[in-house]
Every structure is written in C-alpha cells, then in structure tokens.
Amino acid sequence: MTAELVRGQNHPLSQVRLEVRISAGKPVVAGATLSDEQGKIRGVEWVAHPGAPTLPGLEVSKQAAADHRLAFDLDALPEHVHRVSVLLALPSGVGGPVRFGAVAAPFVAVTGLDGAEVASYTVTGLDAESAVVALELYRRQGAWKVRAVGQGYAGGLAELLADQGLPEAQQLAGSINEAVARGMARSVAAPPPRTADADRSRQAASSTPGADQPYPGPQGAPGTVTPPQSPYDTPGPQGGATPGQGYPPDPSAVTQPSASVGGGINYTHPGRQTAAPPPPAPTAPPAEPGRPAQPVAGDATGWSMDERLYNQVWGMFEDLARTTAAYRSAVDFADSRMEKELDQVLSDPRSRIGGQGDAAREAARARHAQLVDQAREALDRDLAQLVAESEVVEPALPAAYARWDNPVWHGYRVPMEIPMALRLGDLSLPESERLSIPMLLRLPLERGLWIDSGRSSADGGLADADELRRLAMDTAVAHAARLLAVYPAGEFTVHVIDPAGSGASSLAPLTQSGVLDVPPGAGAAGVSEVLARLTQRVDLVQMAIRGGASDSLPPGFDTAEQLLIVNDFPHGFDDRAVTQLRYLADEGPAVGVHLMMVADREDAAAYGPLLDPLWRSLLRLTPVADDHLADPWVGHAWTYEPTLVPAGSQVLQQVLAQVAAARRPWNR
16 A cells, blocks of 8 residues: 655655656656765765766666656665655756746655555645755664655755755756756657646645644745754644644644644754764664664764754654554554445345354454454554663653653753753553653744643543642643753743732742742733833844844843743733733744743633634643644644653752752843
C-alpha cells in the first residue's frame, strides 16, 4: 500500500534499490545531495546534478525535464552518508517560470525497481521559491526512511546548497545552471502538462488540512527559509494552531480537534549553526542478528547534543504517530472486512439459518481476530523499541527538556545561553500507556499560553471549581519558573496580574524567592498599571525597530524577554484593559512580550466574540490530563499532561533561589 505523505511525515523503506520519480507541469532540474551525520555536504563531489549525474549509489537526470527518474542504491552509498536530499529547481536563464508558485505542484514518488510506489508526496505550499528540497532519505537506527520535506528557497540552488553547508554553493549553482542551459539547447520541447486523469488527487497532501491537524509553525514571507519552530508554537483556533509552511518537530503548534484551520503546515527543523560541528553523535552498538539496534541518547542529527536530543524526541513522536496510525488503519480494515463478510452471509437466505451460516460467521470473526492480533503484534514491537529508546533518552535530557523529578534539576546552574526548547508536558496515546513523549516548545516563544481553568471531560473527577483554578495557577507558575530557569541571568522577566489575590498561594514560590521585580498587580488599579507599562514597552520597541534606532531606547530599559501571567480573568478588567490585553497578545511576541492567561473561557462569555481573537492566538494547555491536542497527519487525539513539581519537593524553590541570586546584579 502506497504511503501518501504530507510535509514532515516519514515512512520506512523496506528496499535499498529504489527510484524516485518526479512529475511536473514544466521542465525542472532534479538533483540530489549527500550529507553526513551532522547534515553537512562535505564537498561538491557529494552533489549529483546534470553536470555530474552519477555518484556511488546514485544517478540523476542529465537535463531539465517535466518528468524524471532518479536511481538509488542505498547500500552502495559511502559509509559516511546518512542523508540523501532530493532537490528540484527551476532552470534559470532559459526562459519560463522563475518561481514554483507559477507552476503546477510537483509530484514525487519513491518506487521499487518494479515501479510499485512505496511513498508519494505532492510538493504544495510554494510561492516565490525557485528551488526546493522535496524528499530526504535518511538513516535512523540502522534503517532507511523517507521524509517529505518541501523546504523551499527563494534564492534558488545557491541558497539551498549553502543551507546544507556547502562553501562553494554559489559556484556550483552557476555550473549547474550552465549545464542545464546547454542541455536544454539540445533537447526537444517539453511534454504537455499532466492531464487530470494522469495527475491523481492526493488528498492527504493538501495544503489545507482538516480541523484536527495541528503542529504548524509560523509562516514566513514567501520564498524565505522560515526560522525553525516547534510543532507546538503557532496560533490557532480554540488555543490551537494556524498552519504555516516548511518542514520539521515539531514536535507542532497544537490544535484542538474541533477547531477550524486553514493554510499549509510548517514542520521546520532546527536551524543549522555556522560554527564548526561538534564530535559526531553517539552511535548504537551493532545489533545482534534478528534484534533491533540498542537505542542511544543523542543519536539524531544536529550540531550540538541539545539539538540532537531535540531531533530525537521529535523522531520518537513521529514514529509513535506513524505506528499507531498503521495499527488503527489495520483494525479499521479488519472491522470493515468482517462487516462485509457478515453482510454477505445475511444476504443469502440459505445461510441465515443452520450450521452453514454459523460456520461462516465464526470464520469471519476468526479472520478478524487474526488481522487484529497481527496488527497488535506489530504495534507492540514498535512500542517496545520506542519505550526502550525513551528509557535511554529521558535520563539524558538537559534541564530544559526534563521533568521536574529528573535529578538533573538538583544539579541546576543558571545557564549561559538559551536552549532550543522548553518542556511543557508529555503527550501519549491510548494504545501506548507505557510511553509518553516530551512536548517541547521552541524558544524564544512565538505565541502565548492559555492555561484552561475550566471544567473538561478529563478533569480527574475534580468537582470543585476552586481546586481546578488552583491547579491551573500551579501549572502556570511551574511553566513560568521553567522559563526563568532556562534563560541566562537578566534575560527573562515575569510580571503578574492577580486582581483579587486568589492566586497568592500558587504564586508563593515566585514572590518569596524574589524573582519578581514588582509585586503582583492587584485590583483595577494594579491591572491598569501593569498593562500600561507593558503596552508602552511594546510601543517603544516597535518604534525603535521601525526607525532603525534600536540603540536609542531609554537608559535602563529592560531588554529582557517579558512574560505576563494573568490570573482570574476577567475580574478587574474593563473594556480598555481587555483591548490592551488583546494588543499584547497580537503585537507582544514579535518584540519579546508574551502572555500567559489562566482563565475559564466560560467566565469571559459576557464579552461575546470580542475575545475570540485572543483565545485563537494562544496555545491551550490544561492543568490535568486531557486529550485536546491533535497531530499533523491523521488527527490522533493526543493526551496532554503537564509537568508539575512532585508533592513535597523543594526543587522549585531551590531553582528559583539560584535564579533570584543571579538576577540581583542585573537589577541594581
């Protein structure tokens, strides 16, 4: 069965001798790059293109065409190669379109040598880009997989090759374009565009996902390489995500299954640094024949252990989503097959009664049980491998990625630089009770958070609304403490609005440790003062940026990232305060001012649709386990569980005491 991929999705490859078939409405240049474990091209000899179409284990087309066949023998690739990127580009200097937005979306298929499709992908969502990485074939734990990428570059081949670490990118791009121009001067006319019959619809690759597709990232300007974002950090309805474009882990922005969204999906991976790469990532020891490879923490690609662990967590999330989708699909098939067989039995009057009908029904149920057992066996095998990987990865996570009960927090020291991401909780599926995947939010924050203090379908039996509000505030404080802890001293500031003082007990770790520069704002006057101060900050920074005078900010201006925690909304908020709050949610993140709401949406129903844009701009989280998040591919309802400080533990107070001590010199 062909896997119809969407951007960011991967699929295992059971064959090593493959073809990649490309179909486009206009002539395109097809090529491939080889890269090592750090994702870097080691030289021009690692690029297959029309001027040099053959490399060990790889052959590409010699000219631009509307249809291509690239040949791969993965076993014949050099041993240092860990990734093969299939790239497409529009010919330059030979007439015709200069951007992919003006041509039909290219269709790419991975096939066996017999022509049977293994996986396919329609590269949608491109606009001003003239070059794109369509697919990548990559090693993971000794096996090969294919991932749909769809990362476009407005700067063409030169920008694409430079992004993969090739110093001679500009010169090589020029030689490729020259070779293509010579080839096109000798070539016959391009074939006509594909007909509707030939171009099969691939609904799964649509650029307009359904309401249950999350994990998008922010969409950059057309033709730009979008900065790396997590699957969890873009806005969406009901605290969900508004899809963008790019390629991954997400783990992204998150939506609620009931939300309505539109646009492309961003799965942008972490950006590569330009510094020299560190030593290679650890590799697993050779596996015994017939047994899976032993997991190793940090065996994903990346320029630092931080990035490798981030990518490994994303890979685990991706693998769990895929294997669960395969299991559910197999069970659905078994159910539909059994229903069909039973319908056939009932439709025949001769088999409705007597032993013949009973035997047919028993046979149908037996075949159903066999199919389900086979699917469960495959799922259990994959889950066992993921559990083993989680048991290795979890203890190795740095503080920013670790649970509060991880011993790494007891050796905490204020960091010197910002980590790539922050752990907000754990994600799990009903079929994988033993396995949870860390939910990592990319830093710096791209959107605010909404900690829902209202009742939910999974509130753990808590009948007391006051208890839910306290748990929501505890969750907000735990998240705020993490943010303070993972930023260098003086680079993150927290403000609090608590109009009625109802969050005093939950806020005690922040107030008693001294990490708050001013006490929580109380009453209508406190609400007004805090909001006025932060809106003024946003205005000043925006004016400085627009005027190109960032160095002209007032003396003593706090340039740190700012977080505003709002408790007990809408108590103490008048219409002006609500407008200011919406302004901070919309304009604040771009200039380092972020919002964390602790609220029950029903409590604010009196404001009507006025607050809908506010809720849509925030990522909804819950203080108790709840299955309100969805994945980007098949709409799994993921159960989110926040990471809270264990009862009786003093780790939060110890960490905040160090943060406060490190902040004192900055506050003088």
